[in-house]
Amino acid sequence: MSLDLVVNVAIAGVLTGLVYGLMALGLSVIFGVVRVVNFAHGEMMTIAMYAATVLFTTLGLDPFLAVLPVAAAFFVLGYALQAGLINPFITRPEHSQFMLLVAVAIILVNALLMIFGPGARNVQTDYQLESFEVGRILLDKSRVYAAALAVAAAAALFAFFRFTLTGKAIRACADNYLGAKVIGLNVKKYYSFTFGLGAACVAVAGCAMVLLVDVTPGLGPYYTLLAFVIVIVGGLGSMTGALLGGVLIGVSEALAGLFIAPSAKSMFSFGLLIVVLLLRPQGLLGRKP
Amino acid sequence: MKRAVIGLAVLAALLVALPAFAGPYALSVATLILYFAYTGQAWNVMMGFAGQLSLGHSLYVGVGAYTAGALFFHYGVGPWAGLWLAMALCVAFGLVIGFLAFRFGISGVYFALLTIAFAEFTRIGFDHLDWLGGPGGMFLRVAQRDAWDLANFRGPPLMYYYAILFLTAGAFLLCFFLLRSKAGYYWQAIRENEEAAQALGINTFRWKMAAVALSAAMTSISGVFFAFYYNNLFPEQIFHISRSIEIILGPIIGGIGTLFGPILGAAVLTLLSDGITEALAALGWEIPGIKQVFYGVVLLVVVMFLPHGIWPALYRRLGFHK
Amino acid sequence: MTLLEVKRVSKSFRGLQAVREASFEVPQGSINGLIGPNGAGKTTIFNMVAGVYAPDSGEIVFEGRRIGGLRPDQVCAAGIGRTFQLVKPFAGLSVLDNVIVGALHKERTVGSARALASSILKKLDLDAKAHLPASSLTLPDRKRLEVARALGTRPRLLLLDEVMAGLRPTETDQMVQVFRDINRAEGLTILLIEHVMRAVMALARHIGVLHHGEVIARGTPEEVVRHPAVLECYLGEETEV
Numbered sequence: 001m002s003l004d005l006v007v008n009v010a011i012a013g014v015l016t017g018l019v020y021g022l023m024a025l026g027l028s029v030i031f032g033v034v035r036v037v038n039f040a041h042g043e044m045m046t047i048a049m050y051a052a053t054v055l056f057t058t059l060g061l062d063p064f065l066a067v068l069p070v071a072a073a074f075f076v077l078g079y080a081l082q083a084g085l086i087n088p089f090i091t092r093p094e095h096s097q098f099m100l101l102v103a104v105a106i107i108l109v110n111a112l113l114m115i116f117g118p119g120a121r122n123v124q125t126d127y128q129l130e131s132f133e134v135g136r137i138l139l140d141k142s143r144v145y146a147a148a149l150a151v152a153a154a155a156a157l158f159a160f161f162r163f164t165l166t167g168k169a170i171r172a173c174a175d176n177y178l179g180a181k182v183i184g185l186n187v188k189k190y191y192s193f194t195f196g197l198g199a200a201c202v203a204v205a206g207c208a209m210v211l212l213v214d215v216t217p218g219l220g221p222y223y224t225l226l227a228f229v230i231v232i233v234g235g236l237g238s239m240t241g242a243l244l245g246g247v248l249i250g251v252s253e254a255l256a257g258l259f260i261a262p263s264a265k266s267m268f269s270f271g272l273l274i275v276v277l278l279l280r281p282q283g284l285l286g287r288k289p
Numbered sequence: 290m291k292r293a294v295i296g297l298a299v300l301a302a303l304l305v306a307l308p309a310f311a312g313p314y315a316l317s318v319a320t321l322i323l324y325f326a327y328t329g330q331a332w333n334v335m336m337g338f339a340g341q342l343s344l345g346h347s348l349y350v351g352v353g354a355y356t357a358g359a360l361f362f363h364y365g366v367g368p369w370a371g372l373w374l375a376m377a378l379c380v381a382f383g384l385v386i387g388f389l390a391f392r393f394g395i396s397g398v399y400f401a402l403l404t405i406a407f408a409e410f411t412r413i414g415f416d417h418l419d420w421l422g423g424p425g426g427m428f429l430r431v432a433q434r435d436a437w438d439l440a441n442f443r444g445p446p447l448m449y450y451y452a453i454l455f456l457t458a459g460a461f462l463l464c465f466f467l468l469r470s471k472a473g474y475y476w477q478a479i480r481e482n483e484e485a486a487q488a489l490g491i492n493t494f495r496w497k498m499a500a501v502a503l504s505a506a507m508t509s510i511s512g513v514f515f516a517f518y519y520n521n522l523f524p525e526q527i528f529h530i531s532r533s534i535e536i537i538l539g540p541i542i543g544g545i546g547t548l549f550g551p552i553l554g555a556a557v558l559t560l561l562s563d564g565i566t567e568a569l570a571a572l573g574w575e576i577p578g579i580k581q582v583f584y585g586v587v588l589l590v591v592v593m594f595l596p597h598g599i600w601p602a603l604y605r606r607l608g609f610h611k
Numbered sequence: 612m613t614l615l616e617v618k619r620v621s622k623s624f625r626g627l628q629a630v631r632e633a634s635f636e637v638p639q640g641s642i643n644g645l646i647g648p649n650g651a652g653k654t655t656i657f658n659m660v661a662g663v664y665a666p667d668s669g670e671i672v673f674e675g676r677r678i679g680g681l682r683p684d685q686v687c688a689a690g691i692g693r694t695f696q697l698v699k700p701f702a703g704l705s706v707l708d709n710v711i712v713g714a715l716h717k718e719r720t721v722g723s724a725r726a727l728a729s730s731i732l733k734k735l736d737l738d739a740k741a742h743l744p745a746s747s748l749t750l751p752d753r754k755r756l757e758v759a760r761a762l763g764t765r766p767r768l769l770l771l772d773e774v775m776a777g778l779r780p781t782e783t784d785q786m787v788q789v790f791r792d793i794n795r796a797e798g799l800t801i802l803l804i805e806h807v808m809r810a811v812m813a814l815a816r817h818i819g820v821l822h823h824g825e826v827i828a829r830g831t832p833e834e835v836v837r838h839p840a841v842l843e844c845y846l847g848e849e850t851e852v
């Protein structure tokens with residue numbers, strides 16, 4: 001096994017990891033603010049991927065262009081989900097809210113199965129077969145573009161939270177629910193907004209991911225767990241942590257696939273989740289729970 | 290209270306007499322209901338009594354099934370002997386998970402995620418174990434017998450029905466006595482408020498471990514039953530997270546922490562889902578996934594509007610509390 | 612005889628010194644108070660005695676045995692019961708069942724635990740509500756339940772954490788009477804944290820005053836009320852009595 005191969009695989013892992021990171025970022029934002037464990041996160045990602053494939057086959061839209069309508073639609077749907085389903089039950093115990101989203105996840109996954117069937121679908125653009133040559137490293141164009149999209153979206157999100165009034169208000173709600181209410185912030189509305197944002201993140205990640213892998217309905221649960229692994233490894237409540245965790249998982253998955261066996265990839269991720277939950281539950285960059 | 294006892298006696302009599310007037314299809318449905326009732330009851334011990342949400346219970350069903358199955362497949366060891374090893378292994382797994390979780394203070398949703406991670410880890414692991422058949426599955430020799438061969442747990446569907454009925458009744462009685470015992474009081478105290486429980490002298494770590502161990506042991510028996518009833522085991526199926534969710538649907542819909550909830554929930558769920566599948570098939574719609582969508586909708590509705598499950602409300606309606 | 616001895620105990624949280632070299636003794640059979648402004652460190656000391664935290668330094672000795680650093684359930688086994696400032700009833704259980712949980716600590720069977728629990732409920736005037744769910748109780752009753760539950764474990768020392776908070780004067784007087792009765796009838800030693808002066812003055816024979824984590828005065832109620840350091844911390848300087 002040559003060093004070139006390892007480096008290539010590792011870099012591919014980093015790029016994929018950035019897309020994972022964006023997906024996890026959506027979860028981190030939702031959990032960090034609304035404190036809801038979005039068990040339907042992976043299903044949302046899968047739906048985004050399907051949406052991208054449908055738009056590609058019917059309208060010929062490249063996923064990069066599909067990002068805008070899909071993200072917008074997801075924002076609205078996420079907002080509606082939080083406003084309609086979760087906000088009214090916000091006083092319920094934790095595991096009750098959790099089961100709500102488990103139920104939503106079950107419905108979504110199987111609705112996808114009903115609509116699209118179990119077969120795999122994908123997108124086939126011209127540039128997916130081309131690659132960049134940087135020295136001795138071969139980079140798939142699609143992977144580079146996908147990663148770039150992820151980074152751009154993440155940067156936009158960071159800027160939103162840092163510089164806009166709404167972003168700051170949301171951070172206030174996350175930091176101190178009661179305090180935010182006292183100063184007159186409509187916390188429930190901001191929760192809905194945040195869920196919408198998180199959903200939009202996932203939408204962009206999905207459009208990026210569809211350039212890299214085929215989509216099947218069963219991906220939902222897998223991505224949900226992956227998102228949780230990343231968020232927990234990277235640290236709850238830390239946006240940079242989510243991206244960092246994503247890259248870490250992306251690289252280790254890729255290398256595990258190379259050195260052990262392709263099917264062992266996810267086993268490694270779960271093993272890592274167990275280790276992190278036990279030794280450092282706040283993750284790499286998170287605050288202590 | 291008296292009404293409840295009478296109701297229970299009537300139900301028991303009906304269940305015992307069921308095969309006399311039920312056809313083979315109805316019998317298989319009843320067997321399935323009781324299977325989920327029993328497994329749900331086993332899960333209920335951990336959640337309803339001790340308050341620990343496990344979303345990875347398929348782990349114990351799978352390990353139980355594969356242990357007993359492998360012993361039979363490779364060495365011809367009968368289920369009664371295999372049962373003990375299956376239980377021991379499941380309890381070991383449970384204690385490991387419990388120890389790791391409780392020592393490190395992991396609870397609530399994090400605990401649920403931990404259980405999922407373990408189940409998934411095991412699923413993928415078993416896919417790679419060729420000695421257990423790998424992804425292609427393990428197939429136990431099916432001997433169609435009309436006679437009851439209890440030693441090898443082989444026989445007509447009737448035998449399996451009474452076996453699972455016996456198990457369910459046993460679990461019900463066990464939980465009934467547990468609830469009234471010191472263990473029951475202590476577990477419920479831990480579930481309600483762990484800090485207060487500690488202040489009253491309860492070693493919550495030990496008691497939580499006990500709940501996990503008992504739940505795992507009971508669930509392992511489910512697995513052994515599964516292995517010898519269905520006779521084929523695939524890691525993808527038996528360890529899959531959908532199995533874990535199926536297990537918890539009954540108790541959640543029926544009522545967590547109640548005695549009768551898991552049984553009622555399993556019945557409602559299985560009958561309704563079967564009914565819907567039949568109705569759709571009659572209309573010519575055979576769609577994969579529709580049953581699961583139905584499960585999801587029922588779960589959603591129950592969690593939203595009947596957070597304590599159907600049974601507590603029904604209990605009052607039927608006047609059983611008098 | 613000294614039942615509980617807290618010797619130069621200190622505790623800090625992330626750099627904030629909550630308790631600094633606090634020392635006091637609790638004689639057996641007496642009712643003792645621990646008072647001080649908010650943030651003085653009273654509950655921290657309580658929590659150290661009860662096993663919630665381990666002291667950073669110093670010793671806690673109960674009946675001649677070092678108990679610093681023991682787990683809460685071990686502290687209960689040693690003979691110390693406690694109530695919580697924010698009451699923690701077992702909401703889903705009945706009032707009687709709540710106390711049975713406590714009684715099961717020492718009683719061997721559920722039956723005998725139930726008998727003990729019933730008698731305790733009677734003492735605390737809760738027997739009429741024995742079969743109601745704990746979640747349906749009013750605050751004063753919840754506080755009584757909290758005490759009843761702790762009494763179920765047959766403690767030799769009872770720690771009461773602001774048990775009078777939120778009670779009306781008549782209710783406070785009733786609680787005071789209950790504690791007086793238990794103390795007299797069974798010789799139960801009581802250590803209470805309180806803000807409600809009415810109760811402390813009526814009950815406690817010895818009082819310790821905490822301020823900024825240090826014990827600034829110890830003595831009988833009359834002595835403490837006149838102590839210059841106490842007056843300064845509660846009322847500011849230049850106060851005359």
